[in-house]
Amino acid sequence: MKRYLTVISLALVFAIVFIGCKKEEIPQEAEQTTETTTELLQNTATVIKDGKTALPFNETDGVNPYFAKSYENLYLCNLLYEPLFSVDNTYKANPVLAETISVTGTTAKVTVRTDAVCHGSNPINAYDVVYSFNMAKASYAWSGMLENVVSATATGTYSVEFTLSFSDRFVAGKLSFPVVKSETADGASAIPTGSGDYYYLENNLKNAENPEKNIELYSIDTNKSSENAFKIGKTDVYFSDLSNCSYNSISGASYGVQLNNMVYLGLNSARGALTKHIRSAIAAQINAEEIAISSYQGHATPVKLPLNPESETYKEVTQTDIKSNKTLADNILDRCGYINFSGRAKTNGAYLLSFTLIVNNDNRYRVAAAYNIADSLKECGFLINVQALSFADYNERISSGNFDMYLGEIKLDNSMDISQFFGSGAQGMGVDKTEKCVTEYYKFRAGEITAQEYFEVFAEYYPFVPICFRKGYAVFSGDINPQANSFPYNIYSGI
Numbered sequence: 001m002k003r004y005l006t007v008i009s010l011a012l013v014f015a016i017v018f019i020g021c022k023k024e025e026i027p028q029e030a031e032q033t034t035e036t037t038t039e040l041l042q043n044t045a046t047v048i049k050d051g052k053t054a055l056p057f058n059e060t061d062g063v064n065p066y067f068a069k070s071y072e073n074l075y076l077c078n079l080l081y082e083p084l085f086s087v088d089n090t091y092k093a094n095p096v097l098a099e100t101i102s103v104t105g106t107t108a109k110v111t112v113r114t115d116a117v118c119h120g121s122n123p124i125n126a127y128d129v130v131y132s133f134n135m136a137k138a139s140y141a142w143s144g145m146l147e148n149v150v151s152a153t154a155t156g157t158y159s160v161e162f163t164l165s166f167s168d169r170f171v172a173g174k175l176s177f178p179v180v181k182s183e184t185a186d187g188a189s190a191i192p193t194g195s196g197d198y199y200y201l202e203n204n205l206k207n208a209e210n211p212e213k214n215i216e217l218y219s220i221d222t223n224k225s226s227e228n229a230f231k232i233g234k235t236d237v238y239f240s241d242l243s244n245c246s247y248n249s250i251s252g253a254s255y256g257v258q259l260n261n262m263v264y265l266g267l268n269s270a271r272g273a274l275t276k277h278i279r280s281a282i283a284a285q286i287n288a289e290e291i292a293i294s295s296y297q298g299h300a301t302p303v304k305l306p307l308n309p310e311s312e313t314y315k316e317v318t319q320t321d322i323k324s325n326k327t328l329a330d331n332i333l334d335r336c337g338y339i340n341f342s343g344r345a346k347t348n349g350a351y352l353l354s355f356t357l358i359v360n361n362d363n364r365y366r367v368a369a370a371y372n373i374a375d376s377l378k379e380c381g382f383l384i385n386v387q388a389l390s391f392a393d394y395n396e397r398i399s400s401g402n403f404d405m406y407l408g409e410i411k412l413d414n415s416m417d418i419s420q421f422f423g424s425g426a427q428g429m430g431v432d433k434t435e436k437c438v439t440e441y442y443k444f445r446a447g448e449i450t451a452q453e454y455f456e457v458f459a460e461y462y463p464f465v466p467i468c469f470r471k472g473y474a475v476f477s478g479d480i481n482p483q484a485n486s487f488p489y490n491i492y493s494g495i
Contacts (some may be wrong), residue, residue: 022397053479053495054235056206056226057217063200064177066139067188071239072226074141078490079179079205079215081194084110084129087414089258089485093172093310095181097124097195108162108171110153116191118181119208126154128182132471133162135185136177145174145413166419167446173415178490200405216495236480239491241472244300245365252419252475256366258301258310259472259489263366265357265373265465266398266406273351274404276435279462281332285380286373287324292468295369300468305455306418308469317455329380338381346381354383355404358397361388369467370407401429409470414489419445421464437461 035187056072062410065077084098095101099111104191116124148165155161164171180192180463191200198205198215207213216236222225223241230238238250241259241416269280273289288302300308304320333339337348345354359370368389374384389397397403412418420427422438431438444454474491476482486493 005082017149021051029457034393052214052216053239054216054218055495056220056229056235056326057218058221059203060221062188062191062449064185064188064190064192065141065180066135066185069140072220075239075491076205077178077218077400078196079198079492079493079495080196080200081180081192082116082176082196083176084360085157085172085175087489089174089310089489091173091313091414091416093170093176093414095142095172097129098172098175100375103164103167103171103416105167106148106164106425108164108175109174110160110162110169112160113157114158117413118195119199120193122181122193123180124195125157125480126160127157129160129179130154132177132185133160133178133183135180137415142177144411146177146481148417149174166442168415169418170415170448174413174417176414193266197425208247230367230477233477236477237474237491239472239474240412242470243363245363247297247473250475252477253482254300254473254475255269255482255484257472257474257491258308259470259488260301260308260413260416261411261470262306262308263296263300263369263407263409263467264306265467266403266408266427267462267464268401268404269432269435270401270430270465271355271404273353273355275336276461277332277336278353279465281329281380282377282382282464283320283334283459284332284463285377285460286465286467287376288322288467290323290376291369291372294472295372296365296468299365299471301367301471303466304465305458306412306416306466307455308412308416311416313451317451324376324379326380333381343383345383353381354385355406356385356387356399357405358387358389358394358403359407360391360394366409373407373467396485398412398426398429400467403430407467427464431463435461435463437463 007317041443047371055076057076058073061068061073063073063075063076063080065081067075068077082096083095087093097113097116099113101108101110103487112124112126112129116123130152137146150163150165153161178474184190185192190362198207203217206214218229220229229235229237259360267274283304288304292300292302302322303309305317307317311495333346338346338353340347342352345352357370357374361364370386374386377384398406419441421431422428422433422441440449440454440457442451444451472488480495483494
């Protein structure tokens with residue numbers, strides 16, 4: 001049962017997840033406005049129901065948040081279970097079950113509210129938090145977000161210490177995993193005991209404080225079924241992250257939802273020509289705005305820094321030009337001696353600006369963006385050969401470091417952490433870990449330098465080039481009044 005407390009606002013410079021954030025093992029794969037998280041696309045709520053609320057539910061997936069994988073069920077879990085902290089659409093973390101947090105070095109100390117209780121009046125304590133953390137850390141939906149949170153230990157009935165892999169003043173954004181009572185979530189079919197507004201009972205969600213308030217669960221098995229269920233009036237909400245590159249106009253109150261999925265150009269610094277100067281020239285020449293409008297058909301917001309355009313930090317940091325700056329790119333290439341052509345590419349006598357750009361061929365938005373990048377770079381003397389590969393081949397090329405450039409997508413976590421680009425995993429391939437943009441990042445996370453100071457360094461080196469953040473959309477029937485400030489993390493907030 002939810003208790004409300006005085007909100008201690010924790011201002012985070014960064015803050016994902018679709019819900020939790022399962023990080024891509026291999027880099028994968030929107031409306032151009034950056035003013036609001038949600039843009040009302042249309043307000044013709046023609047799907048009118050009988051006053052009852054119905055939501056899509058995948059019965060085979062269950063409502064155990066540590067085993068569920070579908071969007072539909074993970075969003076339902078937000079109604080059943082509460083986190084220590086939740087982030088809003090500006091990536092600010094606010095306490096829910098937590099009361100305070102303090103970070104010293106690689107230790108984050110969290111106190112749990114003493115008045116927090118689960119359904120049945122079972123109090124939530126530090127041991128429940130530790131149990132939930134361990135379940136979340138091993139789960140599909142939450143493991144990526146918790147990668148840099150090493151362990152959790154109860155140091156008292158209502159106090160928990162989290163050990164971090166590096167000092168991180170933004171760690172509260174990562175502590176948004178669902179908290180349940182100990183030993184209630186051990187199996188995929190288990191229905192954990194939580195403290196959310198609702199509890200699960202016989203294919204319904206019952207409101208804990210108002211027995212008359214009931215959510216019916218309509219069984220679906222694929223995302224297409226979820227769409228069809230909304231169209232025929234069986235459910236009240238439909239959400240799509242547009243990962244299938246298909247936008248279908250659906251009658252209802254439709255909102256564009258700014259996601260935390262960053263599309264970026266990976267660059268292999270081990271290739272001799274791809275020095276920090278040439279990487280900066282590439283970043284300057286790419287027209288991120290055109291890619292967002294054309295290649296992603298408006299379902300993305302262009303960027304040149306790894307900052308979600310809805311985040312508070314995005315508004316605090318001086319942004320680079322999201323359009324093409326050919327003059328700057330040409331000046332950089334001239335200073336680096338690239339003044340002659342050899343074949344169809346510029347050369348400085350030692351290196352030729354001829355590269356291969358690989359892209360996974362399963363996403364037409366991504367493939368279109370790759371060709372857009374190639375055409376743009378051609379204008380200032382690059383010769384880019386685009387290779388659209390199967391996922392297996394794309395995967396193997398990146399894992400082995402056998403690439404010049406690749407177009408990828410990653411879902412950033414709720415704290416907007418980009419440290420995966422500086423590690424040994426897939427995103428780290430091709431990044432020179434000795435460069436200043438890597439070492440300074442950890443100073444930034446520790447609070448030793450400001451966001452402006454760090455992102456000036458990032459723009460000097462461009463270890464990778466952010467292109468855009470994708471958008472999805474949600475549609476609601478006339479029975480639902482959505483709380484847009486909860487998007488994209490909790491589409492069902494306020495129901």
